[in-house]
Each structure stands twice: as structure tokens, then as C-alpha cells.
Amino acid sequence: MDEKTKLLEQLRIDRSADARSGSESRRSAPIWVVYGLLLLLVAAAGAWFFLRPTAQAPAAASSAADSAATATADSSAAAAPAGTTALDASGYVVAQRQATVSAKALGRVVDLRIEEGQRVRAGEIVARLDDTNTRAALLAAQANLAQTEASLEAARIAVADAGPIFDRNQKQHAAAVISAQDFDGDKANYNAVQADLTVKQRMVEVAQAQVQVAQRNEDDMTVRAPFDGVITVKVAQQGEIVSPNTAGGGFARTGIGTMVDMDSLEVEVDVSENFINRVHVNQATVIRLNAYPDWSIPGSVIAIIPTADRSKATVKVRVGFKEKDPRILPEMGARVSFLN
Numbered sequence: 001m002d003e004k005t006k007l008l009e010q011l012r013i014d015r016s017a018d019a020r021s022g023s024e025s026r027r028s029a030p031i032w033v034v035y036g037l038l039l040l041l042v043a044a045a046g047a048w049f050f051l052r053p054t055a056q057a058p059a060a061a062s063s064a065a066d067s068a069a070t071a072t073a074d075s076s077a078a079a080a081p082a083g084t085t086a087l088d089a090s091g092y093v094v095a096q097r098q099a100t101v102s103a104k105a106l107g108r109v110v111d112l113r114i115e116e117g118q119r120v121r122a123g124e125i126v127a128r129l130d131d132t133n134t135r136a137a138l139l140a141a142q143a144n145l146a147q148t149e150a151s152l153e154a155a156r157i158a159v160a161d162a163g164p165i166f167d168r169n170q171k172q173h174a175a176a177v178i179s180a181q182d183f184d185g186d187k188a189n190y191n192a193v194q195a196d197l198t199v200k201q202r203m204v205e206v207a208q209a210q211v212q213v214a215q216r217n218e219d220d221m222t223v224r225a226p227f228d229g230v231i232t233v234k235v236a237q238q239g240e241i242v243s244p245n246t247a248g249g250g251f252a253r254t255g256i257g258t259m260v261d262m263d264s265l266e267v268e269v270d271v272s273e274n275f276i277n278r279v280h281v282n283q284a285t286v287i288r289l290n291a292y293p294d295w296s297i298p299g300s301v302i303a304i305i306p307t308a309d310r311s312k313a314t315v316k317v318r319v320g321f322k323e324k325d326p327r328i329l330p331e332m333g334a335r336v337s338f339l340n
Contacts, residue, residue: 085339088338090333091333092332092333098261099259102256103129108239109236112236112237126223126256127223127236129222137218155193158197159193236256265321267299267320271316281301285298286298288334288335299319299320
């Protein structure tokens, strides 16, 4: 047994030696890690030394940045008035001069000369109505005027003829050549001729007035633009009936179209009555349209409407544009900054 035990002891592996060697290797591992880190730091420092940027590049970059900032500041200063914002309010672009173009009389459209987006001048023809009846009435009035003028001329001739006869009879009556009865008859005839002349003169005046009325009715068949503007809505079509009044049954249009004076565009905003004391007439503003949020448009306060909206507790303020631009359209949303 002793010999076997000795043999087994010889064959047994000594684990304590392995444990001691492992602990020694673990203790020595951090030293190599430190050496590796030092080498990496040295390599990074060398790379930075040889690849570092020159001193001129940052200066150039700084100069470019300063130039860009200056240009941005200049453009912003040019786009909007200087000053701090005292109040912001939202509203809409509206036209102070807008009209629904309509005929003054009932009629059928026979000629329509407008389209949406078309620019028209004041007095330009936008539509014509059927003038068959009005033209006939005008011709009748003109014929009546010609007849009364002819009657007036006949009355003038009669007065011219009766005048010398009356003068002669008057002299003869003074000389007792003719009787008083004959003279009275001649005088009555002369007075009647003069009265007829006066009546014919008044009849001519009436006929002239009738011609003017008929001409106005004829002119009303032609619809003209009341001012310079742009057609925004085209309502009627050729062949439709238009009427200045509300049509019974809905078979007639009440207008030809809607036109807007683009030079009268402004912004109407509702300002809370708690902050209305920050707004005054001629105050400088900056207007930004919702469609162009980066576009700053200079403006100024035109008027403060002297009444408040009870339901919203706001006061309406009118703001005008200092610059006109075709991109500004009616009913666009806008935000107004009131400057100090």
C-alpha cells in the first residue's frame, strides 16, 4: 500500500504551481496595457503634429463666417425696420376697394369679356347685355324729339308771321281805321300763337329728357369696370340673365363678376384689448405672410377701428404695406409684428 500510495502521489498534478504562475501573469498584464496605451498616445501626437491645419485656414474660415453674418444682418436690416417687437398679431390680407360688377338693368348677357385673373382698366367694357328693347325705345324717343322740334319750328314761323299783322292792326286801331272788335280778335290770335310757341318749346324739352332717359337705358346694357383692378371671380356666363336685384326663383345672376383693386390691399388683424395700448397710428410694423414666412415686408398702422368686439375682446387694426408686390393676394393669412 505504501508503494502504491507513493506512485499515486507522483502521478498527481501540482495545481498550486499553476495557480502561482497564473497570478504572476495576471499581475504582469497591466504593465503591457500601460505600454500599449503610451504607444498609442505617442502615435496620435505625431499624427496631429504632421497633419494639423495651418494658421491661415481658421482665419479664412473666420473671415468667411464674419462676411456671411454681416451679409445676413444687412439683408435682415434692409428687409425689416429696425426696432424691437412690442406685439404680434395674426390676421388676413383684405382689399379695401372691392366690387361685384353688375348690370343696372335686367338683361341677357350677349358678350362677356372677362376671365379670372384678368386686369381691367376703369371704364373698360366687361360685358354687354341684349339691348333690343332699349335700342328701340331710344329710336322712338329720338323720333319723338324730331317731331316736337318740327312743331316748334312751325310755331316759330307762325309767331313770325303773326307779329307784323298784329303791329299793323294795332296802328290801324289807333288811327280808328278798324273797329275795336276786329282788333281784339287779331290780338287774341297773336297771343294764341305766342302761347303755342311756348308750349312747343316745353314739349321739345320733354322730348329731349326722354331721349336722355332712353340713352341711359341703352348705356346700362353695357357693363363697364368701375376702377382699375383684377377680376377675381367670374360669376355669369354668356347667355345667362343678370339682374341687379335678387332674382326670383334663382334663374338670374345678380352680378357679372368680382374685381379687386390690388393697390388697396392691406392687413386686418385683431389685437387683444388688453394690449391695444401698445399700438398707435403710423407705427412701424413687419408683415410676414403664411405663404412666405421668410419674407419680411415693411408696413405701418393705418388706423385703429374705434370699437371692440365684445365676443372676442379684440380691437381691429388696419396695417398697410409699404411695398407692393404681385405675390400679395387677398385673403392670405398674415402675421404682423408691431415695433417699438
